[in-house]
Amino acid sequence: MLLVITYSRAARQTLRNVCRAHDDCVVGQFGRVALLEATEFGAFQALRLREKHGTGVQVEWTQPFNEYERVREGVREAAVAYEARDEPATPYERFAAGRDLPAPDRMRGEEL
Amino acid sequence: MILRLADTVYRGRTVTVDGNVEPVAVARAVREVPVDESRVTVRAQTPAPVHERVGCLHPQMGLQTRTALAEAGRARGLSTRFDAAIRELRQALRELSAPTVEADDQRRAVAEASAETARLRERVATTRGRLAAHRELDGDTDELEARLESAASDLSEAETSAVAAEQTLARTREKARAARAVLDRRMRLEDDLANRQRQARARLVDRLTDAFASAVAAAPGGPDSRPADPFAVDAVTAGLAVARIADFDAPVVLACDRFPDADAASAWLGAPVVRLR
Numbered sequence: 001m002l003l004v005i006t007y008s009r010a011a012r013q014t015l016r017n018v019c020r021a022h023d024d025c026v027v028g029q030f031g032r033v034a035l036l037e038a039t040e041f042g043a044f045q046a047l048r049l050r051e052k053h054g055t056g057v058q059v060e061w062t063q064p065f066n067e068y069e070r071v072r073e074g075v076r077e078a079a080v081a082y083e084a085r086d087e088p089a090t091p092y093e094r095f096a097a098g099r100d101l102p103a104p105d106r107m108r109g110e111e112l
Numbered sequence: 113m114i115l116r117l118a119d120t121v122y123r124g125r126t127v128t129v130d131g132n133v134e135p136v137a138v139a140r141a142v143r144e145v146p147v148d149e150s151r152v153t154v155r156a157q158t159p160a161p162v163h164e165r166v167g168c169l170h171p172q173m174g175l176q177t178r179t180a181l182a183e184a185g186r187a188r189g190l191s192t193r194f195d196a197a198i199r200e201l202r203q204a205l206r207e208l209s210a211p212t213v214e215a216d217d218q219r220r221a222v223a224e225a226s227a228e229t230a231r232l233r234e235r236v237a238t239t240r241g242r243l244a245a246h247r248e249l250d251g252d253t254d255e256l257e258a259r260l261e262s263a264a265s266d267l268s269e270a271e272t273s274a275v276a277a278e279q280t281l282a283r284t285r286e287k288a289r290a291a292r293a294v295l296d297r298r299m300r301l302e303d304d305l306a307n308r309q310r311q312a313r314a315r316l317v318d319r320l321t322d323a324f325a326s327a328v329a330a331a332p333g334g335p336d337s338r339p340a341d342p343f344a345v346d347a348v349t350a351g352l353a354v355a356r357i358a359d360f361d362a363p364v365v366l367a368c369d370r371f372p373d374a375d376a377a378s379a380w381l382g383a384p385v386v387r388l389r
Contacts (some may be wrong), residue, residue, distance in 0.1 A: 007292050007295035007296055007299060008210075008295060008298070008302075009299060009302050009306070012299075032299075033346065044158055054214075055211065055212040055214075055288060055291050055292065055295065056213050056295055058288070058292060062128050
């Protein structure tokens with residue numbers, strides 16, 4: 001899909017107008033952000049916005065996220081374990097320290 | 113005022129113009145500095161911003177009445193407790209740049225470099241395949257070997273340029289990210305400013321609604337008594353009422369049949385008048 005983020009009032013207004021007029025190519029709209037269908041028409045709308053507002057419009061190409069493809073097992077397990085913790089107030093760093101879970105700093109340094 | 117239309121000159125606090133001229137053109141001439149080739153020019157007091165909204169009253173006009181009324185309040189020198197914040201936000205916005213980062217050329221360069229790399233990779237693979245086939249047949253391979261070598265060298269060169277193009281684009285993206293952080297701050301300030309302006313406008317309208325309702329009721333050609341909703345009247349009546357409330361000395365252009373003459377209109381509005389017949 002195409003992720004369109006706006007960075008000015010004018011660009012945000014144009015995005016809203018586009019979404020209202022062409023909701024058939026809009027997957028979702030969240031304030032100043034919209035997801036457009038990955039079709040030529042979706043691209044046409046995104047490019048039109050960028051043409052009009054320049055740097056005030058960011059367009060990104062998004063893909064569905066499959067963690068089994070992209071993320072190693074240890075990180076996936078850490079997420080599951082942390083969400084099952086008994087003490088809701090425990091920060092992840094402390095939670096991971098006593099267990100065989102990846103430290104936050106290590107994860108920060110690893111690109112997907 | 114001194115109004116010149118084609119070769120005729122009109123002078124006075126009120127003038128009545130018979131010539132064929134667009135009302136909005138006259139009102140624009142009130143606001144704008146005259147240039148030599150203008151067909152109509154007006155020398156008069158500088159108008160307040162509300163003149164843009166009620167400086168020209170004619171039957172086809174539209175009017176954002178509340179906004180106009182708030183501006184009339186400004187033309188009367190009214191202030192609100194939001195004004196200091198509005199000034200500060202405007203100042204902050206003036207001091208904040210609106211950076212732009214152009215990445216179009218870089219994106220195109222990356223796309224072209226990647227297409228070129230793919231093309232050359234294909235050529236290397238094809239040549240390699242043909243070379244293998246020739247070897248099996250014990251054919252002459254010199255020429256194919258030379259071609260393979262040249263294709264491989266082209267490919268390696270193209271790959272290097274592709275990496276360089278990617279890096280350039282990545283740097284530009286970083287710059288765009290920094291620029292958007294600034295734009296983000298701007299947008300927050302602008303949103304804040306718009307909110308304050310809305311609040312100020314609402315406050316001014318509140319304070320003037322009563323006077324506006326009276327002016328509407330007193331307007332010639334308007335409702336006979338004070339209407340329940342003074343904002344529900346026609347645009348000319350609302351415009352007359354706003355202009356009466358506003359305090360400015362720039363001429364109002366009238367192209368409507370509400371007053372017997374320009375003097376009566378001027379007395380009612382408290383402003384100079386250009387009446388178009």
